[in-house]
Amino acid sequence: MTPLLKTSGLMVRYGPVEAVRGIDFEIGEGEIVAFLGANGAGKSSTLNALVGLVPVQSGTVEFLGRDITHDPAETLAPAGLTLVPEGRRVFNTLSVAENLRMGAYGIRDKAAVAEAWDRVYDLFPILAERRGQFAGTLSGGQQQMLAIGRAMMSGPKLLLLDEPSLGLAPLIVEQVFELLVRLRGAGVTLGVVEQNVARSLQIADRGYVLSGGRIVGQGSAAELATSEALSGAYLDG
Amino acid sequence: MDFFLQQTVNAVSLGGTYALLALGLAVVFSIMGLINFAHGELMTIAGYVLMYCGLAGLPFVLSIGLAIGAATVAAVLMERIAFRPVRNASGATLLITSFAVSMVLQVLFQNLISVRSQPVLLPPLLSDSVRMFGFVIGVNKLLSIAATVVMLIFLDWFMKRQKTGIAMRAAAEDFAVARLMGIRANSVIAGAFALSGLLAGVAAVLWVSQRASVDPLMGFTPVLKAFIAAILGGLGSLRGAVAGGFLLGFIEIYLAAYLPPEWQEFRDPIGLVLVVIVLLMRPNGLIPAPALKAHKV
Numbered sequence: 001m002t003p004l005l006k007t008s009g010l011m012v013r014y015g016p017v018e019a020v021r022g023i024d025f026e027i028g029e030g031e032i033v034a035f036l037g038a039n040g041a042g043k044s045s046t047l048n049a050l051v052g053l054v055p056v057q058s059g060t061v062e063f064l065g066r067d068i069t070h071d072p073a074e075t076l077a078p079a080g081l082t083l084v085p086e087g088r089r090v091f092n093t094l095s096v097a098e099n100l101r102m103g104a105y106g107i108r109d110k111a112a113v114a115e116a117w118d119r120v121y122d123l124f125p126i127l128a129e130r131r132g133q134f135a136g137t138l139s140g141g142q143q144q145m146l147a148i149g150r151a152m153m154s155g156p157k158l159l160l161l162d163e164p165s166l167g168l169a170p171l172i173v174e175q176v177f178e179l180l181v182r183l184r185g186a187g188v189t190l191g192v193v194e195q196n197v198a199r200s201l202q203i204a205d206r207g208y209v210l211s212g213g214r215i216v217g218q219g220s221a222a223e224l225a226t227s228e229a230l231s232g233a234y235l236d237g
Numbered sequence: 238m239d240f241f242l243q244q245t246v247n248a249v250s251l252g253g254t255y256a257l258l259a260l261g262l263a264v265v266f267s268i269m270g271l272i273n274f275a276h277g278e279l280m281t282i283a284g285y286v287l288m289y290c291g292l293a294g295l296p297f298v299l300s301i302g303l304a305i306g307a308a309t310v311a312a313v314l315m316e317r318i319a320f321r322p323v324r325n326a327s328g329a330t331l332l333i334t335s336f337a338v339s340m341v342l343q344v345l346f347q348n349l350i351s352v353r354s355q356p357v358l359l360p361p362l363l364s365d366s367v368r369m370f371g372f373v374i375g376v377n378k379l380l381s382i383a384a385t386v387v388m389l390i391f392l393d394w395f396m397k398r399q400k401t402g403i404a405m406r407a408a409a410e411d412f413a414v415a416r417l418m419g420i421r422a423n424s425v426i427a428g429a430f431a432l433s434g435l436l437a438g439v440a441a442v443l444w445v446s447q448r449a450s451v452d453p454l455m456g457f458t459p460v461l462k463a464f465i466a467a468i469l470g471g472l473g474s475l476r477g478a479v480a481g482g483f484l485l486g487f488i489e490i491y492l493a494a495y496l497p498p499e500w501q502e503f504r505d506p507i508g509l510v511l512v513v514i515v516l517l518m519r520p521n522g523l524i525p526a527p528a529l530k531a532h533k534v
Contacts, residue, residue: 073416093527106419
């Protein structure tokens with residue numbers, strides 16, 4: 001099976017700081033792939049580089065067999081790749097419905113957008129209920145639902161999520177993980193950066209362990225759960 | 238009482254023009270963090286188009302359309318030529334660039350048209366006045382208020398109902414995430430400039446129709462006032478710009494009407510003192526922008 005997304009030698013640099021130092025990984029169609037590691041390991045930088053929010057210093061990113069390394073961020077959602085950013089970053093001053101409408105901004109196909117509205121309101125009845133409310137007035141958990149719903153509006157093939165459970169109450173965290181499993185069931189491939197290692201390895205198929213901008217371990221979720229690379233990555237920071 | 242009402246009409250008329258100009262500044266500032274001091278030159282361009290159309294004998298309604306169109310096109314060109322190359326530079330760089338654009342245009346007007354003030358032919362109807370509710374109002378004041386109301390309704394509809402308008406609000410709040418949604422930086426910024434040019438064009442028509450003349454520096458004073466109004470309202474906040482514009486209009490007109498004659502020469506400084514007092518009480522303006530953006534393009 002050809003991977004949906006594949007990187008080789010991916011490097012990200014902020015001025016003199018090398019955040020990601022040449023990593024190779026792939027995400028296959030229908031998988032949930034977890035990216036694990038301590039703060040500053042380069043996980044978020046990797047995701048941001050994939051979607052063009054930070055420039056790739058060197059290396060390549062291929063999506064659906066096409067080189068997207070230097071494609072601008074605004075072209076990727078219509079191509080089927082999008083990111084739920086860390087900290088949710090919903091548009092606080094827009095209503096719930098306006099946030100969702102923006103999620104489908106780059107999609108020309110009206111039928112696909114109409115379907116996306118139904119699918120998202122179906123996944124998140126609470127968003128349908130609060131469609132006229134400003135996103136800034138939602139609770140943290142609802143904002144996370146909105147951020148995911150907004151990303152789903154573009155009908156992504158690959159959905160990247162950066163710390164989707166960060167800062168949420170335990171009950172809501174559980175809902176988010178259950179939701180990710182449901183999304184995969186609906187045919188969306190997922191790449192997830194998570195702090196909650198144990199829980200994300202329960203839902204993931206495979207994972208990569210990052211430390212100091214390099215991949216220091218990889219394997220199936222079951223292998224990683226017991227691997228030394230994983231505990232080492234957190235201890236060494 | 239009649240005098241008060243009359244002055245109130247004047248204040249709404251002047252405040253509305255300031256509000257349109259302040260909105261134009263705020264739309265651009267909220268999206269790219271640029272305070273566009275060349276906004277005034279967009280007004281001047283619209284003013285000269287009115288003048289030339291008058292000389293060519295075009296019907297006034299057509300002249301208005303051409304003048305507003307010219308300001309809109311000029312705003313888009315300004316962005317494309319001057320501001321796009323420095324888009325990601327610091328706020329100071331953007332500000333200096335806008336001063337440069339402003340001065341280049343002023344010098345061009347002075348050398349290619351005239352250093353002096355030129356008369357603009359206006360339909361006689363504009364200088365008429367009508368009796369309403371027992372007092373006399375100038376037709377130009379009434380039309381100016383009507384135009385302001387129409388523009389504010391249009392803008393509200395555009396920003397809330399139109400996909401492009403919603404995208405501008407989204408980009409103003411978080412540009413990086415807006416791009417993730419597929420919102421193109423170039424088109425949303427060009428759209429913001431077009432909107433600011435449209436507003437400057439309408440404001441220019443209102444301004445010129447009260448004065449019947451245009452000169453190379455025409456745009457400077459109203460845009461300086463609009464800048465004060467935008468700060469007063471909360472820089473980058475669209476509602477704030479409207480509120481600030483009207484408040485400044487009221488302050489200026491009431492001071493002109495009610496200050497004793499021997500104080501009149503201190504009218505502007507007294508007005509600014511009132512503005513400073515408001516800002517001391519509300520440092521972020523009357524209706525602050527929701528968030529000072531951490532994320533630029």
